[in-house]
Every structure is written in structure tokens, then in C-alpha cells.
Amino acid sequence: MDIKRRIEIKKGLDIHLKGKAPEEVIQVGKSDMYAIVPDHYVGIIPKVLVHEGDRVMAGTPLMMDKTHPEIKVVSPVSGKVTGINRGEKRKILSITIQPDDEIIYEPVDVAGLDRFDVADYDSEALKALLLQTGMWPFIRQRPYDRVADPTIIPRDIFVTAYHSAPLAPDCDFIVKGEEDALQTGLSALKRLTKGTVYLGIKDGSPIKEIYEACKDVMVVHLSGPHPAGNVGVMINALAPVNKGEVVWTLNAADVITIGRLFKEKRTNFAKTIAVTGSECLNTGYTRVIAGCTISSIISGNIADGHVRLISGNVLTGTKVGKDDFLGAYDYQITAIPEGDDVDEFAGWAMPGFGKFSVSRTFFTWLTGKKKEYVIDARLRGGRRAMIMSNEYDKVFPMDILPEYLLKAIIAFDIDKMENLGIYEVGPEDFALCEFVDTSKMELQMIVRNGLDLLYKEMN
16 A cells, blocks of 8 residues: 555554444434534634524525625524524524424525536536535634635645544444445535545545545545544645645545535435443434434433533533534534542542553553543643643654644744644644643643634734
8 A cells, every 4th residue: 555545653542431332323312402503613703694583494594604704504404493592792602493393405506506416516616506505614624723715725625534532433334325425525525626635544444445436535544543533643644734725624424414415405414423421321323413402312311420411522522511502513422420529538549440541640551451441521630830741742643742832822922833833733633632731731722712813813
């Protein structure tokens, strides 16, 4: 195999948690409410296009971006708009829809075109179709890790079909049966760039023949500990982003949703997600529609006690309540112990058999066994100044100096940020650094704030 088509990383960390989803389908309840949450779409300044009480169809625009009005976020279901919920300074928190018993889809029409063969579209017509149908927010860009600017042609496009985070869903299981939609989506993306579309897959994937058969892409085999599946690792190893360049990034499951538009001729936002975590009574995969309530997924399936619900994985996901909604980019719900009701005698001074430790503080590593751990949400330590101990480097595989980049971001030294690789990273790339950080700093938030400030400064 061409060495350029294989990426093997050594640095990183696999956190083996109890509660991984087996390749089984479980039944969940039907959601009685759906929502669009503007905060899920980084970079979009929302302007609401509907009013409370309006009737909408699946695919009806609910809001648009004030900066790029052509970018629209659409309703995932048909029904009645029941609320436009606002917070402080009238910030839009969510737009909620009470669904119909049967989904009615918005007719798809772009400038009179009624063609759904990707080959019939040039790049501008294809871009217009994705914008009009609400598919565009699936496409994110680097630098800045935000919804892509439709006025810029990307140098390359990177698609990841490998989730390596703790308890992450198996992308191969999600792709099975959706091969045609995946190929169609990849072909559509290829028409939007003059560069290369890279598809990252797990090395040794049981369905690698399906990926290798995909046209219009370069398939890249990824191996090693987490974050081997992160798109940032692909970018850094294959074609780093220099100042003035833009690349797009997508999840393979989102590419399938785009491809389904051409196959079904409608905006179908159904997706397969994993229900995971030690506090779930039954783990597995289930089919839901984007924007559904958390309660519809986990009702009757959570252990008694203090439980932390997370939309996404334990490293990069968002804490949610039962009345909140599934994240727009999330394909996983995780339930772990909260830990606020736990009292431990002597704490870390005990031998700690059965406890997880990166630094081998506890003696579990002596067993030499691959153990599944139950880890709660406690911080386990107090916040303090950043300690320059090279602990980030041990789990950060990219050719970037994480500690120095973070210090440059905190100081907002633009020249140093650029020289240290700010343009090719996203918050998720620092999730493991945050996990092992003895200073208990919110590194992902620091990176997110730094990217947002840099975008305002450079634009």
C-alpha cells in the first residue's frame, strides 16, 4: 500500500470504558418534540425565518445565517412551530417543532432544476442545491473549525469514517446498507473541489472493500490509539493547512445524509446513533431523526442514581438533560455516573485497584489485562496554573507543540498562533490533552475561544 495512504500514530490514549454498544438494534420511544439549536452550528449568526404557530415541512428553512443568508438550517420534521426560545439579550436558544404523525417533505427545487443525478450538476448548481436543502451546515472548514464559507473553494476535503473516541459508534455498522448514499455523497463533494477528497477508514475494517470501491476519493487507512480517527490527524499527516488555505471536513454519516438527498429526492435527516455508557441498562444502536429529545432515546433505559447524560462522547460531548435535544453533529448518547454522591476514604492514597490512571498512580496496570472501567464525571483535583510537564505531548500525535500553542492562544499572540499551527486544529484535537491535564484547564474551550477571536480579527 502507498505509504501516503496509511497513517499510523503512536501517541494517544485509548480509554476503555464499560458500556460500548454491541452491533444490535434497540428500540427507543418516539420523540414528541424536535428542535434546532443555533449553538450547535459554530459560525452561524442566526436569523429566525418562522413564527410561533407556523406549520412547516421537513426541509422548511427555520433560520439563516446573517453573514451568509444563503446558508439555511431546515426543519428535520414536519409539524407546528411551538416555540422560539430566547435567553439573555434575546439570544436564540432553540426553535422547537411538535411533529406530525407522518412526515411531509418540502419539495426540492433549485432554479427550476429537477435533476438528482450528481453528474448533471456543475459545482455552482450543486452548491445551490445543498444550501437550499439545509445540507450545507454538515460541511465544516478549517481554519476556524466552523460551518464552511460557501464563497470559498476548498483546497481539499477530508471525510472520516472512523470514530476512535471512548465508546464511539462503529462507523462500519452505520455505513452498512448505505453504500450507495455514501458513494453519491462523495461524488457530490468531489465536484466542489479541484483538489482531493480523502476518506479515512479504520485499518483492517471488515468492510474495507466497500470503502476501497468508492470512486472520486483517496482512501486512507488509519491506525493507532485515539485520536487516530480525528480528521485533524488526517490533515496534519497528509496535507497541513497553511495560511490562506481552506479545507472542508465531514463525518461519513453526514456524507450519507447528503447522498440520500439524491437517492430519495427529499431531505431525510434520519440517522443511526449509538446508545452507550455504563449507566445504560441496554446499549446498542437505534434509528432517530436529528433534533429529537434526549428523553425519547434514554427513557426507561438509565440506571437509578446520579447520572451524567452526554450528547456525544465523554471527551468532546455536551452535558444534557432529559429535556434537551440531540446535538446536530452527534451520533452517540453516553450515560456515566455523575460522581457527586461518592465519598472515598483516603482518595488517591489508596492502592486503587480497578481504577484508571494514565500515570499509573493506581496499581491496576500490574494485572496486564485490558480492563473496561467505570469512570464518573468528577474533576478529581483543583484548577491551577498550566504545568509545563510535556504531559500533553504524550497523547498529542500531531506535528504541533500543544503547550506552546495553548499559551499563544491564551495570550492571543496571532503571529505565534499562526507559526504554531492554529489553522489546522479544532477543539476536539485537544480533548485528550484536557483529559490528562493535571491543571484541570478547559483546553477545548480555550481553543474554541481562540479560533473565534482569530476569525473576527482576520475577517
